Amino acid sequence: MAADRTILHCDCNGYYASVECLFRPELREVPMAVCGDPDSRHGIILAKNELAKRYGVVTAETIWQAKRKCPELTLVAPHHDAYSRISKQINEIYGQYTDRVEAFSIDESWLDVTGSLHLFGTGRQIADELRRRIREEIGVTISVGVSFNKVFAKLGSDYKKPDATTEITRENYRDILFPLPVRDMIFIGHRAAETLQKVGVKTIGDLAGTEMEKLTALLGKAGQTMWRYANGLDDAPVLRPDEQEAAKSIGNGITFAHNLETEQDVRAGILALADTVGRRLRRHKVKCTVVQLQIKDPDLKVISRQRSLERPTDLSGEIAREAMELLCEAWPKGKPIRMMSVTGAGLVGEGAAEQLNLFDSGEDRARRGQLEQALDAIEGRFGRGTVRRGSLLNSDIMSDRKRPGEDR
Ligand SMILES: [Mg+2]
Incomplete structure (x- = not known):
C-alpha cells in the first residue's frame, strides 16, 4: 500500500463577516451580520460574527427571524469583490506550501502537502503555521482539518472552530467522526x-x-x-487549478429498460440525455466546449467518443446534435444499445470564450436559448416531465428507466 497522503482542509471562519470587520473594525464590537438585502425584512443572513452567533443568529435565516433573536443586530450589505480579492490572497499563502491547492469555495481549500512535508514539518505544524500567518497577514481566522483524505480533512476543519487545528488519523477517526x-x-x-x-x-x-x-x-x-x-476510503486527489478545469463536466446516463434498436428510439434517448445536460449547464451558468458520448451494448462492450465544439454551448439541441453525429460515426446502425451517456465537458463560465459565428445568426441562438430557459422554468414550477420536448413525445423508452445516480 502506498504511503498515506497528508491533506489539509482550510476553512475561513465566518468569512464574509470577518472581511467586513477588516474594513470596519468597530463591527467586531457589536453583533453584526452580512445579508443579501439589508433593507428588506426578507433578506437572508449570509454570515454573522461571533457576537451575533451568541444570540443564536444563523446563516440562511431571514433578517426578520434574526432581528427577533437580536434586535440590535447591525446589518451590512455584502462586498463580493473584496471577498474574492482576499480569498485570492489567502490561497496565494496556501500556494507557498504546495502547488496542489484546490479551492472548494470562496473560503475553503484543500491542500495536499504530502510532497512538502520534508520542507515544512508535519501536517499539524503546517496547519498551525497557516492559521498564524492568515491571522497575522490577512486578519481572518481559519480552522484546519488534517487527515489522510479530503473528506476527513473537511470534517476535521468543521470539528473545532474558530482558529483551530483538528487532526483526523487512522487511529482516531472512529472515535471522533x-x-x-x-x-x-x-x-x-x-x-x-x-x-x-x-x-x-x-x-x-x-x-x-x-x-x-x-x-x-x-x-x-x-x-x-x-x-x-x-470508511475512510476516499482517494480523490487534490487537484491543481488546471486539473480542476479539465475534470469539470456535467453528464447524464441511462440504462434503458429495453435495448434501443431503432433510430427513432436512439434519437429520443440522446435528446432526453442532452436535455438534462443542457438544463444542468444552464442551472450552473456554464457552457461546455466538449461533448462526450458513451454507449454500452447488451454484452457490456463500451465505446466512448468525444469532440470539441467550435464554440461553447449550453443548448440541449446543439449537444444532442453533436452526440448524434458521434453516434453515427461510431456505432453501426441497428446494433442494440443498452446504456448511453451524454456529457458536456471542458466547462467555461457563462459567456466566456464565446466566438462570433458568421454562419449562424446570433439572434436565432438567443431565441432558442430563451425557449429552453422558458421550458426549464415551467419544469421548475410543475416538476420534471411536465414538458416533453420534440420526438420524446412519441416514445416511451424513458418511462420505466432505472434512475441514474446523481453524477456530480
Ligand atoms: Mg467558512
Missing part, C-alpha cells in the same frame, strides 16, 4: 440524510457499518460513495 450525524459529511444533502434516517442510519458510524449493497439499493451509486467516505 463516527458519533457525528451523517449530514455533516460532504455531499450528503438533506434528502439523502432523510432517506438514511428512515433505515436507522443516523451517524457516520452507522453509515460505515451498513452493508454497502444496502446503501446502493437505497441511494444508487451515491450510496456506495457515501459508504466509502464513511
